[in-house]
Amino acid sequence: MSVTIARPRSLRGEIIAPGDKSVSHRAIMFNALSNTGTATVTNFSPGADCTSTVEIMRALGVEITREPGKNGMGDSLTVKGVGLNGLTEPIDILDAGNSGTTTRLMSGILAGRDMLAILTGDDSLKSRPMGRVVAPLTNMGAVITGRADNTLAPLVFHGGSLHGSTYTMPVASAQLKSCLLLAGLRANGTTTLNQSTESRDHTERMFSAMGVNLQKVGLSLVLEPSELETVDVEIPGDISSAAFWMVAGVCHPDAELLIRNVGINPTRAGIITALKMMGADLTLVDEREVAGEPVADILVKTSQLRGIELAGDIIPLLIDEIPVIAVAAAIAEGETIIRDAEELRVKESDRIHASITWMNGAGIEAVGTPDGMIVSGGNSIGGGHFQSYDDHRLAMSLGVAGLVSTEPITILDPDVAGISYPNFWKSIENLGGLVG
Numbered sequence: 001m002s003v004t005i006a007r008p009r010s011l012r013g014e015i016i017a018p019g020d021k022s023v024s025h026r027a028i029m030f031n032a033l034s035n036t037g038t039a040t041v042t043n044f045s046p047g048a049d050c051t052s053t054v055e056i057m058r059a060l061g062v063e064i065t066r067e068p069g070k071n072g073m074g075d076s077l078t079v080k081g082v083g084l085n086g087l088t089e090p091i092d093i094l095d096a097g098n099s100g101t102t103t104r105l106m107s108g109i110l111a112g113r114d115m116l117a118i119l120t121g122d123d124s125l126k127s128r129p130m131g132r133v134v135a136p137l138t139n140m141g142a143v144i145t146g147r148a149d150n151t152l153a154p155l156v157f158h159g160g161s162l163h164g165s166t167y168t169m170p171v172a173s174a175q176l177k178s179c180l181l182l183a184g185l186r187a188n189g190t191t192t193l194n195q196s197t198e199s200r201d202h203t204e205r206m207f208s209a210m211g212v213n214l215q216k217v218g219l220s221l222v223l224e225p226s227e228l229e230t231v232d233v234e235i236p237g238d239i240s241s242a243a244f245w246m247v248a249g250v251c252h253p254d255a256e257l258l259i260r261n262v263g264i265n266p267t268r269a270g271i272i273t274a275l276k277m278m279g280a281d282l283t284l285v286d287e288r289e290v291a292g293e294p295v296a297d298i299l300v301k302t303s304q305l306r307g308i309e310l311a312g313d314i315i316p317l318l319i320d321e322i323p324v325i326a327v328a329a330a331i332a333e334g335e336t337i338i339r340d341a342e343e344l345r346v347k348e349s350d351r352i353h354a355s356i357t358w359m360n361g362a363g364i365e366a367v368g369t370p371d372g373m374i375v376s377g378g379n380s381i382g383g384g385h386f387q388s389y390d391d392h393r394l395a396m397s398l399g400v401a402g403l404v405s406t407e408p409i410t411i412l413d414p415d416v417a418g419i420s421y422p423n424f425w426k427s428i429e430n431l432g433g434l435v436g
Contacts, residue, residue, distance in 0.1 A: 002385070003425055004410045005402025008432035011255035015245045017237030018421055019045040019074035020263050022174070022202050023293065025053050025101050027079075027233040029109065030206055032062040033185070034081035034228040043074040043235040043261075047392075047420040049099035052121075056096065056106060060117075061088035074235060081230050084186050089115035093154070096121040098348065098392075098419050100128055103153060104175040107133045108182030111142035112162035120154035124348050124390055130155060133179045136167050140183055140191075164189030164225075171343065172316035174200040174267075177221070181207070181214070184223040195219040199316045200267040205292045206231070236263030236295045240393075241421050243271045243321040244400050249300030250280040251331045251404040258285070259298045266294075270317030274325060278305040278332055307334030307377045315340045323397040326355045329375035330364045331404065338372035348419075349389035358386040358398060362405065383407025392419035399424065403433045410436075 024045035031039040044050065044066075054077070058064055063080040087109075094117060096102040103121060107130070110117045120126065131151030134144050143158040144150060164187045169176060177193060181203055184191030198219065207214050209231050213224040242262045249257040264272065264284065275282055285297040305328055310318070315338075318325065322341055329336035344351040352368045359366040359375065363382035366375040381401050388395035388411055395417045402409035417424045428434050 001415060002410050002412050003414045003434060004408050004436035005399050005428060005433050006408040006435045007252070007403055007405055009254065011248060011252040011257060011403060011431055013257060013431055015242070015257060015259045015427060017242040017259055017262050018047065018423070019043040019235035020238040021045045021047060021050055021240070021420055022101065022200060023233065023235050023263065024050040025105060026178070026202055026206050027235065028053050028057055028064070028077065029105060030210060030228055031079040031081055031230055032057045033084050033109070034210065034230040035083035035086070036081065036230045038078055038080045039230045040232045041077045041079060041235065043069065044077050045235065045238065045420070046074055046422050047418065048097055049102060049419055052095065052097040052099045053102045056094045056102065059090045059092065059094055061086070081228070084227060087113065090117055093118045093120055096125060098122050098125055100125060101175055103130065104133050104179045105182060107137060107155060108179035110157040111137045111140070111144065111183045112160045112186065113157065114159050117157040118154055119157070126153045129346055132171070132173070132176055136180055137183055139167070140165050140187060142183070162187040164191045166192040166194070168194040169196065172197045172199040174203065178203040181221070181223055185212070185226055185228070187225060191223045193221045195221070197313045197316060198267055200265065202265065209292050234290050236290055236293050237261040238420070239263050239268050239271065240320045242298060244324050244396050244424070246271065246275060246282065246298060246300050247324045247328045248400045248403045250275060250282065250303040250305060251328055253302055255300070255302045257300050259300070262296060262298050264294050264296050267317060270314050271321040271325070273314060274308070274310055274318055275328065277308045278328060279303055280305065305332035307332045307336040309337040309339070311339035319343055320393060323351050323355050323393045324400055326359060326373065326375060327381070327397055327401050327404070329377055330359060330366070330379055330381055332377040334377055336375045336377055339369070340371055342371040347391070349391040349394060351391065351394060354389045354391065354394050355397070358401070361386060362401065362409070381405040383409050385410040385412065388413045388416050390416050392416045392421070396421060396424055399428055403428065403431070408435060
């Protein structure tokens with residue numbers, strides 16, 4: 001299957017971003033482990049990744065109901081907490097699908113329990129590194145085995161007895177951080193995580209709302225074993241999904257888009273910072289706070305972009321958005337350099353290689369480096385047929401490229417966008433960009 005996208009004469013309208021994936025995962029997992037009642041989660045992400053989390057929690061004995069959302073909003077779920085120690089042994093293998101977040105956070109939940117649990121996923125997920133969570137969990141007392149010397153899924157959890165520990169994180173990873181904090185909730189003693197730089201802090205915010213004894217000292221996190229209190233959560237729109245429309249709006253020659261209800265958590269908003277550095281006409285409208293998370297509408301207009309350098313502390317704040325930032329880099333005047341992003345090599349695809357491949361095929365001068373890319377901008381994006389590499393963010397980045405290219409772009413295997421954004425192609429159709 002394929003879709004073909006061509007640049008419409010103008011790009012105008014309103015977009016409602018789907019519920020944030022990161023917050024959706026956590027709202028279900030954390031409320032499932034609470035012991036004070038039933039929580040309601042609204043505007044839940046419609047993507048397959050978050051559905052994998054729901055199905056795994058159900059397989060572990062958690063009662064979850066799900067009702068379709070209304071008026072463009074995501075689904076509404078109710079979650080009945082079973083407490084930190086109330087999960088039941090699954091009778092079958094737990095399937096995380098394509099979701100690295102599900103796998104790594106569930107590893108913290110499953111570690112050290114008096115049960116046998118096997119966690120796996122699709123072929124892409126089984127190629128992604130899991131040693132980064134297995135090693136510190138093992139040091140905390142968990143007994144875990146897996147493929148390739150315990151570094152790849154499937155992962156088998158054999159129990160163990162968890163104790164607190166002090167751990168210096170080798171990478172800025174919200175998934176690793178959240179995994180270890182989840183394990184630390186049930187550990188005997190204090191868990192201390194030392195970070196070299198900030199990563200997204202949805203776990204810390206939600207833990208605080210749920211009464212967890214978690215302190216932040218500089219960049220270090222200090223956690224005492226804690227029970228979780230149930231909390232209702234209204235999920236903000238996903239900034240990683242909104243990023244596609246931001247880039248489309250600033251790159252198209254005649255555009256004005258308003259993206260509604262977007263979470264602008266500072267540890268996720270690197271895309272906003274990057275686009276403003278590039279000269280984007282981007283305005284935050286009606287800034288507010290919802291369930292402890294900052295939210296705004298985002299207005300973007302046609303802009304004259306310039307090349308920039310992205311490296312260092314900002315990279316963890318926009319790592320998922322780099323494939324679509326590459327589209328903006330191709331349009332911008334001058335050279336854009338991205339460094340310190342080697343994590344892109346081990347995502348759903350090698351996103352550096354995949355991005356360079358399609359850009360070169362579309363007539364853009366770009367080269368990959370071990371930890372990023374160099375894009376010579378000021379170009380018109382040409383057309384062509386390009387692989388999605390079974391990667392949802394690459395498929396949608398190609399869709400944005402089609403909205404601003406001089407010739408139509410055909411994306412092979414576009415359905416992978418459903419991992420995070422099932423209505424993406426319909427939104428492009430509504431904007432006049434879908435031609436086949």
